[in-house]
Amino acid sequence: xxxxxxxxxxxxxxxxxxxxxxxxxxxxxxxxxxxxxxxxxxxxxxxxxxxxxxxxxxxxxxxxxxxxxxxxxxxxxxxxxxxxxxxxxxxxxxxxxxxxxxxxxxxxxxxxxxxxxxxxxxxxxxxxxxxxxxxxxxxxxxxxxxxxxxxxxxxxxxxxxxxxxxxxxxxxxxxxxxxxxxxxxxxxxxxxxxxxxxxxxxxxxxxxxxxxxxxxxxxxxxxxxxxxxxxxxxxxxxxxxxxxxxxxxxxxxxxxxxxxxxxxxxxxxxxxxxxxxxxxxxxxxxxxxxxxxxxxxxxxxxxxxxxxxxxxxxxxxxxxxxxxxxxxxxxxxxxxxxxxxxxxxxxxxxxxxxxxxxxxxxxxxxxxxxxxxxxxxxxxxxxxxxxxxxxxxxxxxxxxxxxxxxxxxxxxxxxxxxxxxxxxxxxxxxxxxxxxxxxxxxxxxxxxxxxxxxxxxxxxxxxxxxxxxxxxxxxxxxxxxxxxxxxxxxxxxxxxxxx
Amino acid sequence: xxxxxxxxxxxxxxxxxxxxxxxxxxxxxxxxxxxxx
Numbered sequence: 001x002x003x004x005x006x007x008x009x010x011x012x013x014x015x016x017x018x019x020x021x022x023x024x025x026x027x028x029x030x031x032x033x034x035x036x037x038x039x040x041x042x043x044x045x046x047x048x049x050x051x052x053x054x055x056x057x058x059x060x061x062x063x064x065x066x067x068x069x070x071x072x073x074x075x076x077x078x079x080x081x082x083x084x085x086x087x088x089x090x091x092x093x094x095x096x097x098x099x100x101x102x103x104x105x106x107x108x109x110x111x112x113x114x115x116x117x118x119x120x121x122x123x124x125x126x127x128x129x130x131x132x133x134x135x136x137x138x139x140x141x142x143x144x145x146x147x148x149x150x151x152x153x154x155x156x157x158x159x160x161x162x163x164x165x166x167x168x169x170x171x172x173x174x175x176x177x178x179x180x181x182x183x184x185x186x187x188x189x190x191x192x193x194x195x196x197x198x199x200x201x202x203x204x205x206x207x208x209x210x211x212x213x214x215x216x217x218x219x220x221x222x223x224x225x226x227x228x229x230x231x232x233x234x235x236x237x238x239x240x241x242x243x244x245x246x247x248x249x250x251x252x253x254x255x256x257x258x259x260x261x262x263x264x265x266x267x268x269x270x271x272x273x274x275x276x277x278x279x280x281x282x283x284x285x286x287x288x289x290x291x292x293x294x295x296x297x298x299x300x301x302x303x304x305x306x307x308x309x310x311x312x313x314x315x316x317x318x319x320x321x322x323x324x325x326x327x328x329x330x331x332x333x334x335x336x337x338x339x340x341x342x343x344x345x346x347x348x349x350x351x352x353x354x355x356x357x358x359x360x361x362x363x364x365x366x367x368x369x370x371x372x373x374x375x376x377x378x379x380x381x382x383x384x385x386x387x388x389x390x391x392x393x394x395x396x397x398x399x400x401x402x403x404x405x406x407x408x409x410x411x412x413x414x415x416x417x418x419x420x421x422x423x424x425x426x427x428x429x430x431x432x433x434x435x436x437x438x439x440x441x442x443x444x445x446x447x448x449x450x451x452x453x454x455x456x457x458x459x460x461x462x463x464x465x466x467x468x469x470x471x472x473x474x475x476x477x478x479x480x481x482x483x484x485x486x487x488x489x490x491x492x493x494x495x496x497x498x499x
Numbered sequence: 500x501x502x503x504x505x506x507x508x509x510x511x512x513x514x515x516x517x518x519x520x521x522x523x524x525x526x527x528x529x530x531x532x533x534x535x536x
Binding site for chain 1 (some may be wrong): 501508514518525529
């Protein structure tokens with residue numbers, strides 16, 4: 001009976017998803033449609049796609065584990081979500097306009113327009129692709145686990161990951177970014193409504209509400225409600241006080257530099273739609289994250305769910321509510337993983353064609369679309385194979401990747417708001433940032449004890465900013481700088497007229 | 500059905516509402532003529 005209820009609910013969920021994607025195929029087979037959905041989506045879609053892409057399936061496994069083992073330190077996610085949405089609010093308007101005027105689809109292409117450098121476009125594309133790749137592993141693992149839970153162990157881990165990989169690769173090949181955004185919209189509802197209801201209900205069933213939940217945690221171990229958290233969770237010694245703020249800052253600066261999220265800005269139909277979305281997203285995204293992260297901290301007070309691997313403590317707790325809850329938590333993990341993986345794989349394929357192949361060879365729009373489709377298949381299955389190997393913990397992988405991606409922040413943000421920024425400053429700053437992060441990645445990848453727990457990537461980011469500013473005064477801005485800034489100041493209607 | 504029945508009924512209803520809202524609102528928004536499709 002339990003099996004039937006759980007599988008039936010998953011069936012309803014997947015059928016709805018397929019129906020929405022199938023009803024909305026690509027209107028025309030060109031690269032603009034495939035890569036940015038024809039720049040046609042309204043605020044509701046942009047909001048849901050941000051939420052859907054933002055919260056991964058590993059939220060209920062890796063991040064929950066952090067709450068269970070170390071306590072409230074996991075709420076850094078809430079703060080950086082909020083901060084990153086503020087960054088989105090600042091950069092989305094001018095970036096969208098430059099995108100609309102020059103047909104920009106990726107960060108690399110923006111670099112070429114702003115800094116007049118084809119090489120920087122390729123570096124941006126290649127490095128971002130390389131840095132984001134491990135994300136797919138964290139999501140494949142989450143999806144494999146969800147499949148195992150749904151089928152009560154009948155589908156083994158690796159087979160579960162393979163089934164999920166085939167599903168998302170198929171719909172990206174079918175309709176590119178359009179399918180991805182529609183799927184994310186569908187999954188966003190699952191998060192914000194069903195997910196939120198389930199976490200609030202669970203907090204009441206297990207603890208009688210969030211307030212009494214925190215009291216129970218405090219009475220058991222007050223260390224769980226302090227930063228940086230319980231020392232035992234850190235293997236005996238917690239990092240210094242700068243670790244937590246450094247995680248948050250890294251997240252705020254890095255969030256919209258990921259190729260998968262950067263590309264979302266260009267999918268909106270106008271700057272008004274992006275701004276409308278950025279007024280709503282902070283509320284819905286933060287309320288949801290708080291419910292999940294708090295509940296994870298609460299579970300630390302219930303050791304019966306924490307036997308064996310603490311990564312599955314949240315899933316164990318929710319599953320004890322019954323088969324409907326098993327289905328919903330599995331759907332949440334699956335939809336989180338799917339919406340994250342589809343966004344990443346589709347944007348990597350687009351970055352590969354747009355920034356690594358297209359600048360050096362002349363190919364038609366249709367050919368670009370088809371090469372992208374091949375890339376989706378190669379990258380998707382490549383990620384699947386890597387996921388089947390021995391790997392570090394999810395949280396370690398994520399925090400290490402952030403330290404790399406954040407190094408593009410100065411070139412994007414200073415490029416958008418400071419005319420003095422030039423080709424030399426962007427090149428020098430990005431290279432120095434990536435090299436310094438690379439050195440830390442091999443020596444102290446998680447945090448630097450000598451810097452009071454700060455992450456090496458944050459130090460690299462500070463050096464990166466300084467190098468950018470120094471070189472901005474050494475060389476002159478490119479000739480087209482005034483033109484790009486004039487575009488940033490234009491109104492949407494004027495941009496339509498130019499087109 | 501095992502587990503907490505009331506909690507599961509509430510969760511199940513919210514599950515159905517999210518799928519319905521996603522399909523209904525999604526289809527309507529996508530069909531708008533201003534989307535140039």
